[in-house]
Amino acid sequence: MAAYAPPIEDIGFLLNDVFGFDAVMAGLPGYEEVTAELALTVLAEGGRFCAEVLEPLNRSGDEEGCRLTDGMVTTPKGFAEAYRAFAEAGWTGLSGDPAYGGQGLPRVVQILLDEMLSSANFSFGLFPGLTRGAVEAIGHHAGDALKEAYLPKMISGEWTGAMALTEAHAGTDLGLLKTRAEPLADGRYRITGGKIFISSGDHDFGGNIVHLVLARLPDAPAGVKGISLFLVPKFLPDPAGSGDQRNGFSVGALEHKMGIHAQPTCVMNYDGAIGFLVGEPGRGLNAMFTMMNAERLFVGIQGLGIGEIALQKAAAYAHERLQGRSADGTRGPVPILEHADVRRMLLTGRALTEGGRALAIWTALQMDIAARHPDPEAAKAADGFVALLTPVIKAALTDWGFAITVEAQQVFGGHGYIREWGMEQYVRDARIAQIYEGTNGVQAMDLAGRKLMMEGGELPRRFFALMRAEIEEAPSSLGELTRPVLAALADLEATTSALQEKAADVAEANAAAVDYLRLFALVALGWMWVRMAAAEAAGQDNGTKAQRKRKLAALFVARLLPQTAGLKAAVLSGARPLAVFQEDEI
Template identity: 75%
Template sequence: MAGYIPPVDDISFLLGEVFDFDAQMAALPGFEEVNTELAASVLEEGGKFCAEILEPLNRPGDEEGCRLENGLVTTPKGVADAYRAFVEAGWGGLSGDPEFGGQGLPRVLQILLDEMLSSANLSFGLFPGLTRGAVEAIAHHASDELKQTYLPKMISGEWPGAMALTESSAGTDLGLLTTRAEPVGDGSYAIKGTKIFISSGDQDFGGNIVHLVLARLPDAPKGVKGISLFLSPKFLVKEDGSLGDRNRMSVGSLEHKMGIHAQPTCVINYDGAIGWLVGEPGRGLNAMFTMMNAERLFVGIQGLGIGEAANQKAVTYARERLQGRSADGTRGPVPIIEHADVRKMLLTGRSLTEAGRALAVWTALQMDIAARHPDPEARRKADGFVALLTPVVKAALTDFGFEIAVQSQQVFGGHGYIREWGMEQYVRDARIAQIYEGTNGVQAMDLVGRKLPMDNGNVARGFFALVRDDLKATKGPAELESVKASVIEALARLEELTENLLARGADPVEAGASATEHLRFFALVSLGWLWVRMAGKAAADATTPLKQRKLVLARFFAARLLPQTVSLDAAIRAGAADIMALDAGLF
């Protein structure tokens, strides 16, 4: 079975030709020396680590899984060594703040490295991904003392992070959580409670593990306004920075999961564990959402990575597998890639993955602009686009990633159902990305209930205007004009549906009835826009296989996938009446 090939050529095309990466970086203070050549060289080395070190551990790690014995968690063979090598090579600090030892490279490079990590070994990629989210929360909300104590080791990756939100009775509705934090008297707190579904909650890498825990102070009111956020390490840290006593937390059990078996997802008992407040009392969700928004984008990239890896394997298999006869009946057996139905599955995966990567890069560029652009208005505008796109990237790319994994498994036929081929692992691993960090239904409700109405709908209108103007400005051959016309027509329908939504106001039943359809519609139009942009750049010099592929894929997307927006439009306009008509007892 062929190994994973990092898509560095496609990344270079996106950065160098589609998004004018060099000019965009030159406009951002601190990134003036960053360009496409540097980005490609960094990501090429990162891709080698993923392909040569991490992918060979993927299926064995899935087979072996994690173990809990005598209170100690053991990860599968090779994972701990690979993690230490990852940290030693500096990959943990790629986009980290240089003030605390990070390399300070753009978010764009980080997201693209995350994609390759997810393609090679989704379970492994969660360790640095969760750590980076915890770093974001600490950097934005913690005291200077906590930052100085924890951020250098966390940014390097030496001390991984974990987020402890969920309880058995408090998942999406965190207002129901019961974990308590009682003042000790020296500025610290004793945390008591049990959390479930804690990815990276413990492992055998050595060093510390920094938990961010949601809990209630003794006088906290009920509901979400009574929740605070605390930093609680596995080992207490001495004044000289060395590790001291084990904190009063333990792993009660490991969750038995459908996938990501090499990732230790823990039930954690906090038995008076010492912690320190992060941010203001009662504003824990505000601090935690700094972490969660970063993680939601990261999870979307996980879906992208799984889709890329699964599609690569399916293409290789389809080229080699001989079955059936040619369409004209003169040859046989032929590689199954000659059969139209197989080609359709492969092209679906490829068109969603390549446009999904483009959407991820565009969103990451907006994050870098929001963080560094010297013009406050440019920062404000980019920040709004990131907020708008966050639920779309999380939900759509993970939905697409799962669909691609299933279709790629289908290409293998019966072999896809056999574990040794690895395709069923992609399906199992991809499924969690649609669930954690807020289910995709929650993301869709966030889009229609919060993000589209932002600033009276003007953020969404600004995005639609940007897309429309860019589509009109893109020039190319006649075949591209028909693709562009299809996307412009779909965009007009999306704008109309969005205006209808904004005019109706906040009706949770109607919003819930159409939210997932609205998000998918939004995502397909966004991908269509980026296919026009990519195809326009490719058409200017279609001399390479990569650029020739772009032109074909743009036509395929417009003809085969964009028409989904017609049925989505009809479903949205049907409203909630039929959904709510059946009495609950009649289901």
């Protein structure tokens, strides 16, 4: 099997030619010296670590899995050592706040490292990914004392983080959770309850493990407004500062899962564990959403990353595997890459992956603008775009990531179903990304039912106007691309207006949600492909190889963008086709 090749060349094209990375960073205080050259140097080194250290552990980690023995979690051979090397090299603090020891690099550099981590070793990438989300929640909502005590060691990677939301009876409906928080006289709390599906809940990497736990205070009202957030460390600081007093929680079991076997997904029991309030009482879900939204974007990047590596493996196989005859019947056996159906699978995956990477980078740049731009209005506008696109990135990139891994497995034929080739692991691992951090159906309902009405409904209209302006600015020579994308954008605008008119009808929004999100995502990718084709036309000669992006853009427009017509029709059909069935007819 071919080794993983980090997509540094494509990333360089996107940063330099498509998005003008240097100019964007020059306008953001604190990032003026972060150039594309620096970013690519950092990412090339990160990609080397992923390819040389993490990918070789991917299959063995899947086969060995995690173990729970006498209450202690053991990760697969090599994982603890790899994590320590990862932390010691500074990768855990790449985008961390310099005030607490982080390197303070832009979000866009972080998400591109996250993609490579997800390609090389999906299970491993969750350890630093969850820690970073916990760091963001603590950094935004905790008091100074908690920040000073926990952030430096979490950013350095000496300590890790986990989020503890889900309970067996509650699932996505967090308003039903029952975990209790009893206040103590010294300002701390005792946390009692059980949580399930807690990724990175325990491990053998050493150091503290900081859980962010949602729980209810004794006088809390029912529902989500009664939830508070607590920082619950595995080890408590003692008066001498050694920090080795074991807190009152334990791993009850490890979940037996379809995939990500090298990631310890824990059933956690909190038995009067000491916790510290993060943020305001009753505002825990608001604080946790800081972590959840960060994780939703991270999960979308996981879908992108695993689709990328599956494509790489499948393309390498298709070049080498000899089978069948050429289309004109004169040669054979030929590499299966010559067969139209194999090309369809690989090129469809390429169009979605490279388009998805572009959209993810654009979104990450908006996050950096929202955090750093000196003009409050520009920062606010960028923040709105991030809010609008978060469910799109999470759901569309993970849906496509799974579909791409399945098609990549199909390229191998029967060999793809056999463990020794590794493709079945990618399919199993990719599946979880559509489920956790809010299922993709929930993401779609967030987009159709809530995000479309932000700013009184103006937020999506602002985004569509931006897309339209940029597409219309493309060179006239790209008319065969811009005309279909503009037509699809007009359909998206009309469909959005129809949903906004029925915004008060929850059933209508929910019935339309999944199809609407896919429609939205395909049009957004069409916009990205116009930008990439325009950048290629402006910066390269007209040789065959130099036109690769334009050819992929044409393939996207010809074979994928037409799906928007069917999706529009499905959205506008309304809730009735679903609602007419009686319960006993389903």
